[in-house]
Amino acid sequence: MDGLKLLPILLQMPCLKKLLLSGVGGVKDEVVSELAVVLGSTLEELHLADCRLLTNAAVVGVAACCLGLKVLDLDMLPLLSDMAISCLADGCRSLRVLSLKRAKLSDEAVAAFITASGSSLCEISLNSVQQAGDNTLVALAKHSRMSLEVLDMSWCRSVTDHGLGFVADSCPLLRELRLFGCTQVTRFFMDGHSNSSLEVIGFGRENITSPGHWSNSGL
Structure with a gap:
């Protein structure tokens, strides 16, 4: 499939609410920007994973026009930077599901986005x-304490027991x-948090046992 050939067809669907273009060739910034202008008022779910030609410009277009967007998948887009998520914070304030797998983003930029627009987030993949x-x-x-249900921090080697414990205890x-x-x-985190309904997936034998009880007082 070719995104450029799909564009004229998609533009004839002004009531489209869900659009999956993940892995489709030819999906460039101009394609996404034009779709955002025409479909932005109704679009609620947009998947752009592995459309590796996309840059920050595509996200700028989405943030400016798709104000009611609830689900956004930006996995494996190597050309995105902190500017992209900064634009999302300005425009897409109703996001419930956000996926940013393998994004080259700073800790500070992601935290700033959540601070500005994280009150509705139910699920986020980092x-x-x-x-x-x-x-x-x-x-x-x-900022997401009363909405967050699913969090993927796999392969994020900078997170600590204390940070994870703070999230587990703060997000019921x-x-x-x-x-x-x-x-x-x-085990310092696993044995220390108080969220009895939390299922931790991916914690295995490679995780070193550490006795004691963590405290969030320093966070």
Whole structure:
């Protein structure tokens, strides 16, 4: 499939609410920007994973026009930077599900987005966002505490037991936490948090046992 050839067809669907273009070739910034202008008032769900030609310009277009967007998938887009998520914070304030797998974003930028627009977030994936750390976790604990249900921090080696514990204790609706590849996380977190309904997925034998009880007083 070719995004450029699909564009004229999609533009004839002004009531479209859900659009999946993940992995489709030819999806460039101009394609997404034009779709955003025409479909932005109705579009609620947009999947752009693995459309590797996209840059910050595409996200600027989405943020400016798709104000009612609830689900956004930006997985594996290597050309995005902090500017992209900053634009999302200005425009897409109703997001409930956001996926940013392998995005090259700073911990500070992700935390700033959550602080500005995280009050509706039910699910966020930061899988393999290498710089994502405790600033992001603290922002989630403070600004997404009454909405967050699913959090994927797999392969985020900068998160700590303390940061994860703060999120687990602060977000009563959090039911699933994915920690594949987080070998720095220990039993210190697992035995210390108070969220009895939380399922931690990906915590395995490689995680070193550490006795004691954590405190969030320093976060």
